[in-house]
Amino acid sequence: MQVTIEHLTKRFGETIAVNDLSVTLGDGRLVALLGPSGCGKTTILNMLSGILPATEGRILFDGRDVTALPPEKRNVGLVFQNYALYPHMTALENICFPLEIKKMPKKQRLERAAQLAQLVRISELLYRKPSELSGGQQQRVAIARALAKEPQLLLLDEPLSNLDAKLRVEMREEILRIQRASKVTTVFVTHDQEEASSIADQVVLLKQGVLQQQDTARKLYDEPDNFFVADFLGAPPINKLCGTIEGGKFRFRDSGAAYGLPLRREVADGTAAVLAVRAESVVVPAAGQTLPCRVVERYTIGKDELSILDVEGQRMRGYISGDYPIQKGDALDISFRRKGVFLFDAETGERLS
Ligand SMILES: Nc1ncnc2c1ncn2[C@@H]1O[C@H](COP(=O)(O)OP(=O)(O)O)[C@@H](O)[C@H]1O
Ligand SMILES: [Mg+2]
Known part of the structure; x- marks a missing residue:
């Protein structure tokens, strides 16, 4: 029925x-x-x-x-x-x-x-x-x-x-x-x-x-x-990186570093935004747009290697393969897949990208 x-x-x-x-x-x-x-x-x-x-x-x-x-x-x-x-x-x-x-x-x-x-x-x-x-x-x-x-x-x-x-x-x-x-x-x-x-x-x-x-x-x-x-939806919960939209790009709150994503509409400069990234959307070795980060911690959860990363002064989780030789304290470049990465208006929750 x-x-x-x-x-x-x-x-x-x-x-x-x-x-x-x-x-x-x-x-x-x-x-x-x-x-x-x-x-x-x-x-x-x-x-x-x-x-x-x-x-x-x-x-x-x-x-x-x-x-x-x-x-x-x-x-x-x-x-x-x-x-x-x-x-x-x-x-x-x-x-x-x-x-x-x-x-x-x-x-x-x-x-x-x-x-x-x-x-x-x-x-x-x-x-x-x-x-x-x-x-x-x-x-x-x-x-x-x-x-x-x-x-x-x-x-x-x-x-x-x-x-x-x-x-x-x-x-x-x-x-x-x-x-x-x-x-x-x-x-x-x-x-x-x-x-x-x-x-x-x-x-x-x-x-x-x-x-x-x-x-x-x-x-x-x-x-x-x-x-x-x-x-x-999702565990671990999606990463939330805070910033604003400036000139059509996401800019990290403290560092001002830019991350570009195609916007669904025109967004006014200064709009508070969240760059939301699934842990499995972190890519190492980096390709395309890269962001420098530091490895804060590394855990093995079942079959996966979950790393806590410091990116532009903010913490996020990313799955980085155990085959990739990184250790706590290391600096490395990461990039994000297109899938599992979104931009939202921080006030209204509206999806911007
Ligand atoms: N009989 C009732 N009288 C007054 N408020 C109620 C009553 N039943 C539910 N509510 C309120 O309605 C809202 C939804 O409740 P409910 O349907 O039980 O939520 P859920 O099952 O998702 O936990 C809550 O704010 C709850 O306090
Ligand atoms: Mg109930």
Whole structure:
């Protein structure tokens, strides 16, 4: 099912939790709603499920306006951060409960529960109570329960945030597998850019209730629409070198050294700007426009060699191959690739190059 959100706004008194949001969630896609805590993600899910009324705007399911429909008429499955399983029921009873409410005959209920248990891989745990299950297992039960009613839309609100780091990676791959097998249009809420990037077909990035960009994770990373997007995606975070635009070029704050990039529009002299550079966009040996720098520190992170560099009095991180013989304290010239290097207006965040 395709979900269309049109000019959706939610106000709580003075707070605008969601501000004029328009996005389309593709049929059968896994969509990540991404953004820092408080940016309106849960509020959007609650409006999609019908728990919260919208202040303004419309929600369409396959073109049908559901904005005024109560939750029970929307056929939406919800999984919360804390799983919210019924503690006195077994896994099996939890999964069957929504079907009992729907008055499905017992035999069918059990068949459906067995299928779902297989899908989420908990077949041997069906007679356990939630307290006898690990966090990851409880999450699987919660997903099976949400899928029991064969929802047209599955909403997952930070489903992995209660799990430890290793299990999180495993469970996110499981969610992707389950989503691909069930083919249900799924909205996955997270504040973790890596989590969103690793599984989502489509990422919707929000800041204070306002849509920043909607595209594949790759596109957000490679072609950010503004500074917030460039800064939110990627680890280590993108380098931020401060300066101004003078004569159509970026000039470093203290040294005044110039770095030229093609500007998207004419920019007034003196405009405060950020030259944003991904760590993997540092090139050594330098070619083309070069900048002198000093190696402040050098780390090995897994397979990579990450160097902390001092460039025109500012610190930045760059991946420099271990094959290249440099040491802490060395002076060398670097250059930047064109890819992964952007200029932003420091005040507005507008992309200038
Ligand atoms: N019931 C409510 N009453 C008042 N303010 C709320 C309510 N629910 C959420 N908010 C506010 O709306 C904003 C978005 O909240 P939320 O959707 O929970 O963000 P997220 O899930 O992205 O962390 C926050 O500023 C939050 O304080
Ligand atoms: Mg939330």
